[in-house]
Amino acid sequence: MYVLYAIVSLTLLGLVLGLALGIAGKYLKVESSPLVDELEAMLPGSQCGQCGFLGCRPAAEALAEGNAPATICPPGGSTLAEQIAALLGLDLDLSAVKEPELLVARVSEATCTGCTRCFKVCPTDAIVGAPKQIHAVVADACIGCKKCVEVCPTECLQMHPIEITLRNWRWAKPTINPAGNALC
Numbered sequence: 001m002y003v004l005y006a007i008v009s010l011t012l013l014g015l016v017l018g019l020a021l022g023i024a025g026k027y028l029k030v031e032s033s034p035l036v037d038e039l040e041a042m043l044p045g046s047q048c049g050q051c052g053f054l055g056c057r058p059a060a061e062a063l064a065e066g067n068a069p070a071t072i073c074p075p076g077g078s079t080l081a082e083q084i085a086a087l088l089g090l091d092l093d094l095s096a097v098k099e100p101e102l103l104v105a106r107v108s109e110a111t112c113t114g115c116t117r118c119f120k121v122c123p124t125d126a127i128v129g130a131p132k133q134i135h136a137v138v139a140d141a142c143i144g145c146k147k148c149v150e151v152c153p154t155e156c157l158q159m160h161p162i163e164i165t166l167r168n169w170r171w172a173k174p175t176i177n178p179a180g181n182a183l184c
Helices: 002-027 034-042 056-065 077-088 117-121 147-151
Strands: 103-107 157-161
Touching: 034 056, 034 077, 056 077, 117 147, 147 157
Parallel strands: none
Antiparallel strands: 103 157
16 A cells, blocks of 8 residues: 555656656756857867867857857868858968878787776777777777877877778869869
């Protein structure tokens, strides 16, 4: 009999609290700027911190407020900077922007001690392994932020250029000469 009372009271409590949370979520919702949402969607979303902000949302807020240049995102390169400048209506000077070199981390198995410091700081979980065992890097997930290299006590992680294979090879974008004809 007491079990039935407990079940009924917990069910009613759950329904009342769920209804209260639903109403509070609807009426107390904090509206965000659609410009900030659009800028955040343009950014890579890996929360790597290479821009100097804690993640892509604070970087998008700084862009929307005008406190950051359009060239804020190093992994995005000039392509992303052009898209941000077009969205914000900014004049953009790409002479100081260099295209990011595509790098991937690799583990030297001879010196890896399995300390786990590297995969604790990896923003994309590209490093796999277990404590006191050799780690490995999933190259497709690595964004080349170099955070793992900075914290590795044995220096077993190094950054290497991405090897060009049939899977990741891309045809170079044609350039336009002054006459308006496409050149390769």
